[in-house]
Amino acid sequence: MSLELLFDEAPCGLAMADAQGRLTLVNRALVELxxxxxxxxxxxxxxxxxxxxxxxxxETHLDPLLRLQGFLREIALDVRRPDGVLLPVLxxxxxxxxxxxxxxxxxxxxxxxxxxxxxxRELIAARxxxxxxxxxxxxxxxxxxxxxxTPLQGLLGLTELVDGxxxxxxxxxxxxxxxxxxxxxxxxxxxxxxxxxxxxGKLVLERTPFDxxxxxxxxxxxxxxxxxxxxxxxSCDLALDVPTTVVGDVVKLRQLLMNLVGNGLKxxxxxxxxxxxxxxxxxxxxxxVRDTGxxxxxxxxxxxxxxxTQASADTAxxxxxxxxxxxxxxxxxxxxxxxxxxxxxxxxxxxxxxELPYADAASTSPQRESPATPGQGRVLVAEDNPVNAxxxxxxxxxxxVAHEVVSDGEAAVERVRAGGVSVALLDLQMPRLDGEAAxxxxxxxxxxxxxxxxxxxxxxxxxxxxxxxxxxxFDECLAKPLNEAAxxxVLxxxxxx
Amino acid sequence: MQNERVSMDILRRNNVKVxxxxxxxxxxxxxxxxxxxxxxxxxxxxxxxxRVISFDHVGYGGSDVSAFDPKRLGDLRGYARDVxxxxxxLDVRDTVFVGHSVSAMIGLLASxxxxxxxxxxxxxxxxxxxxxxxxxxxxxxxxxxxGLLASLDENYLGWSRxxxxxxxxxxxxxxxxxxxxxxxxxxxxxxASHFAKVTFxxxxxxxxxxxxxxxxxxxxxxxVIAPLQVGQYVHQRIPGSRFVLLDATxxxxxxxxxxxxxxxxxxxxxx
Numbered sequence: 186m187s188l189e190l191l192f193d194e195a196p197c198g199l200a201m202a203d204a205q206g207r208l209t210l211v212n213r214a215l216v217e218l219x220x221x222x223x224x225x226x227x228x229x230x231x232x233x234x235x236x237x238x239x240x241x242x243x244e245t246h247l248d249p250l251l252r253l254q255g256f257l258r259e260i261a262l263d264v265r266r267p268d269g270v271l272l273p274v275l276x277x278x279x280x281x282x283x284x285x286x287x288x289x290x291x292x293x294x295x296x297x298x299x300x301x302x303x304x305x306r307e308l309i310a311a312r313x314x315x316x317x318x319x320x321x322x323x324x325x326x327x328x329x330x331x332x333x334x335t336p337l338q339g340l341l342g343l344t345e346l347v348d349g350x351x352x353x354x355x356x357x358x359x360x361x362x363x364x365x366x367x368x369x370x371x372x373x374x375x376x377x378x379x380x381x382x383x384x385x386g387k388l389v390l391e392r393t394p395f396d397x398x399x400x401x402x403x404x405x406x407x408x409x410x411x412x413x414x415x416x417x418x419x420s421c422d423l424a425l426d427v428p429t430t431v432v433g434d435v436v437k438l439r440q441l442l443m444n445l446v447g448n449g450l451k452x453x454x455x456x457x458x459x460x461x462x463x464x465x466x467x468x469x470x471x472x473x474v475r476d477t478g479x480x481x482x483x484x485x486x487x488x489x490x491x492x493x494t495q496a497s498a499d500t501a502x503x504x505x506x507x508x509x510x511x512x513x514x515x516x517x518x519x520x521x522x523x524x525x526x527x528x529x530x531x532x533x534x535x536x537x538x539x540e541l542p543y544a545d546a547a548s549t550s551p552q553r554e555s556p557a558t559p560g561q562g563r564v565l566v567a568e569d570n571p572v573n574a575x576x577x578x579x580x581x582x583x584x585x586v587a588h589e590v591v592s593d594g595e596a597a598v599e600r601v602r603a604g605g606v607s608v609a610l611l612d613l614q615m616p617r618l619d620g621e622a623a624x625x626x627x628x629x630x631x632x633x634x635x636x637x638x639x640x641x642x643x644x645x646x647x648x649x650x651x652x653x654x655x656x657x658x659f660d661e662c663l664a665k666p667l668n669e670a671a672x673x674x675v676l677x678x679x680x681x682x
Numbered sequence: 683m684q685n686e687r688v689s690m691d692i693l694r695r696n697n698v699k700v701x702x703x704x705x706x707x708x709x710x711x712x713x714x715x716x717x718x719x720x721x722x723x724x725x726x727x728x729x730x731x732x733r734v735i736s737f738d739h740v741g742y743g744g745s746d747v748s749a750f751d752p753k754r755l756g757d758l759r760g761y762a763r764d765v766x767x768x769x770x771x772l773d774v775r776d777t778v779f780v781g782h783s784v785s786a787m788i789g790l791l792a793s794x795x796x797x798x799x800x801x802x803x804x805x806x807x808x809x810x811x812x813x814x815x816x817x818x819x820x821x822x823x824x825x826x827x828x829g830l831l832a833s834l835d836e837n838y839l840g841w842s843r844x845x846x847x848x849x850x851x852x853x854x855x856x857x858x859x860x861x862x863x864x865x866x867x868x869x870x871x872x873x874a875s876h877f878a879k880v881t882f883x884x885x886x887x888x889x890x891x892x893x894x895x896x897x898x899x900x901x902x903x904x905x906v907i908a909p910l911q912v913g914q915y916v917h918q919r920i921p922g923s924r925f926v927l928l929d930a931t932x933x934x935x936x937x938x939x940x941x942x943x944x945x946x947x948x949x950x951x952x953x
Contacts, residue, residue: 232906237826237829238825238826238828241833244933245713245716246715249716250867250935252934399734404774682692
């Protein structure tokens with residue numbers, strides 16, 4: 186009597202079956218678990234309780250093993266209830282034999298495994314996610330190798346051209362392109378450092394003022410010689426209402442244009458690529474990159490931005506590169522909160538469109554009391570490294586800005602105290618008084634000298650450091666090596682403010 | 683010398699066992715999910731009068747797992763070529779090929795590729811196509827196959843645990859020793875998934891009428907993997923084939939009713 190009670194009250198499904206596997210005895214928990222009545226259960230083969238997939242597994246693996254081994258332990262299966270709901274269970278089975286080895290009966294245990302299976306599935310999902318992440322990383326490395334190789338090849342090729350240049354003017358032209366290529370490479374390496382800090386896909390957007398038309402022209406100038414050799418044109422159409430100095434991430438813009446224009450040229454045999462820059466419908470700056478190339482079919486279009494499908498050996502062989510550039514472009518535009526849109530017609534060409542939310546530097550830079558007007562303001566450069574100092578001096582000369590140079594922080598503070606300095610460029614690492622200490626000393630000066638615009642000048646200015654420097658009280662930051670467009674943009678903002 | 687070495691490699695690759703002797707040769711081929719142990723109650727019934735060959739498909743039992751090549755074994759024809767390799771290595775002709783479950787179709791394909799090697803076919807619980815199709819009921823949908831693959835995935839640990847020594851509840855007289863159980867459960871999960879796809883997504887309906895072998899179909903009752911109408915379909919599409927409906931239930935009469943299987947085979951084959 187107590188055994189019967191124990192059987193019926195057990196908290197898991199229990200059953201006995203005859204030699205053929207037909208159920209002869211079932212407990213209350215099994216009735217509840219399966220959603221079938223006791224009468225419906227009796228006489229059934231246990232395998233019919235499971236999902237169809239479970240029955241396949243049972244018949245091909247479990248039943249043979251049970252017959253050969255005599256037992257099964259903790260097999261994950263789904264009971265299929267009459268309403269169609271699948272209930273995860275852990276299944277155990279044992280056969281009982283007579284002295285001759287003939288099967289007499291079988292006993293089954295079914296444990297409700299909803300929670301446990303949930304955890305297991307979470308684990309499996311987590312494993313798959315980790316595998317996908319590792320694949321994304323590998324894709325990125327492939328992309329990066331490709332992107333680094335391209336400007337390096339440019340550098341090597343141009344260096345040869347410099348050697349064979351006919352005259353100084355031609356040499357200068359080549360050197361200019363060498364410089365641009367090197368800058369591009371530097372941007373990429375900076376990006377790589379950025380990626381190293383954050384997880385892939387978590388790039389940070391920099392916000393620095395830069396000269397938009399100059400940057401666009403700069404990228405196009407870099408691509409133009411190669412295009413010209415193939416008889417292709419690269420042209421630019423800048424709308425009049427586009428602001429000259431904008432605040433945004435100039436490195437990402439260069440990457441976008443390099444990739445999109447480069448891509449357009451790759452797939453164009455006749456004609457060329459046009460870049461149109463205009464006031465975007467959402468208040469930012471709109472870009473359209475249009476080529477007169479082979480175009481894409483309707484089937485190809487949706488696959489265009491997929492890193493994997495693009496990165497085929499065939500694409501690489503026919504057009505060079507891994508084809509990952511467009512996938513990165515989409516990421517870059519999405520990072521700006523926009524969408525990279527594409528229209529294409531086979532045999533006619535392809536058009537990429539995107540808008541970047543650049544702020545007009547003139548309207549966002551802090552208003553200053555400084556009486557400085559363009560040309561009238563005086564720039565003080567505090568830099569101890571003579572090479573860097575020379576570079577800054579030459580750049581300022583080209584910009585036609587009045588300036589003077591000191592070589593340590595103390596001298597800088599004294600010069601600002603004396604008056605007449607509109608903007609001071611402070612190297613962060615200087616003897617006697619470093620940039621930060623100089624900043625504090627200047628901000629503590631009596632009178633208007635304390636409000637002199639101060640620009641931090643440092644080798645390592647990323648988005649986080651920039652935030653930290655601005656919090657300290659700098660008005661702007663500039664990264665080394667000095668970029669002329671960036672310096673001009675900063676000075677325009679601070680001198681005309 | 684070279685040929686001998688190749689033959690040895692093949693016999694090792696498929697863990698080939700040869701027993702008994704007699705003028706004719708029987709070849710026993712196991713189905714999906716198991717190994718040649720599936721025939722351990724049937725094959726001995728013929729060893730007094732026949733030469734009996736059994737083997738494991740690559741990836742199963744005692745086969746050489748390093749010989750697994752998903753491309754070579756990318757469809758059932760690949761497995762059929764493996765069978766013919768074995769028959770060639772042993773230099774046997776006019777055999778009686780006994781194939782259980784998916785091996786029924788593997789044997790049929792082998793007989794079409796090399797009719798001189800296989801004179802008779804015994805198809806135990808065969809199915810030429812597991813998925814339903816227009817006007818054809820195989821019994822399964824693509825979702826069921828995916829469910830099976832998920833079950834394989836989720837039971838990877840459980841399945842390998844089955845072959846670990848289990849102290850609690852280990853019956854006093856396990857029919858199989860630990861060693862044999864280990865062999866039976868040895869399949870690598872990736873190979874199990876591969877063979878599942880090759881098996882359950884196969885369609886060999888049009889290969890049925892091409893065989894020139896004398897064919898016997900053995901059908902079980904209540905077989906969810908190879909239902910009655912599928913067995914009848916196989917019988918109808920192989921001209922001159924014979925059909926025996928066994929009393930055995932389920933999908934593995936070679937384990938559950940070996941005497942009935944032996945009896946049916948002897949009655950029809952050697953009448």
